[in-house]
Amino acid sequence: MGAVKKKNRLGHRDRSWKIFLAVMAVIALIPLVYALSLSVRTQNSIYDPRLFVTDLTIGNYIKAISDNPTILNNFISSLVISVISTAATVLCASMAVYGFSRKNVYGKVIMYNLILCTLMVPISALVIPITQLNSRMGLLDNYFGLIFPYIALNIPYAVTILQGFMKGVPKELEEAAGLDGCNIVQLYTRIVMPMLKPGIVVVAIWTFLTCWNEFFLALCTMTKATTKTLPLIAQQYKGVYNSQPGILFAILIIITIPMVIFYCVVQKQFVKGMTAGAVKG
Incomplete structure (x- = not known):
């Protein structure tokens, strides 16, 4: 009973x-x-x-597309910048975490803490210095003018997430692989990376969405119509003397659709990664 x-x-x-x-x-x-x-x-x-x-x-969508003949170029800009930034962030962060966890490098604790300290720096405080650097290096209206800063700004978060997953990778697997003749590159690619897959999925999704939605730095870096990212298009439809809410929201929906599709595709892996991180503690 x-x-x-x-x-x-x-x-x-x-x-x-x-x-x-x-x-x-x-x-x-x-x-x-x-x-x-x-x-x-x-x-x-x-x-x-x-x-x-x-x-x-549906006239708002028709006008939004007709008023922006370079919208395909803007989509490609956002896609290229987001994909390259995500891939480079995952690669650099996973290698850093592997080094911090497994290698006895002098000063690694200081380096790790310095990386974590950068999480407290808001991007708004870095826009002017980054824009000046891009101007001196000729990276204005260039994809790499956003890719390099996005990688640097996302690595601290990625390291923080992957560090927790790295603690759950048994050292015995690496020792056994080393006895079988694996070098450090093979250990990283064949043992560590597959074991970090749940964390990598979480980092990749978060980084991609962050880069796709970023506005402030892109506004200061991309000025040409063909190199602008998608979020910058919406700016021209909102102003004191030019307010077109219908077209503005049509543009915002167009910007949102790729993110919704992307999340629907990787939703299962994202939930698995978050759950695995919670279990590993």
């Missing part, structure tokens, strides 16, 4: 959690749904506070 009551109590608690999570999911989706609703409204209904209206049009 007691076991039945306990089972019913657990079932009720489980249903309560599902209802709570469903309600929170709906609340979290309201801003996105409202933005989508605003993107298909006419100028007459754009300021209607209701979530759904009947006066709809």
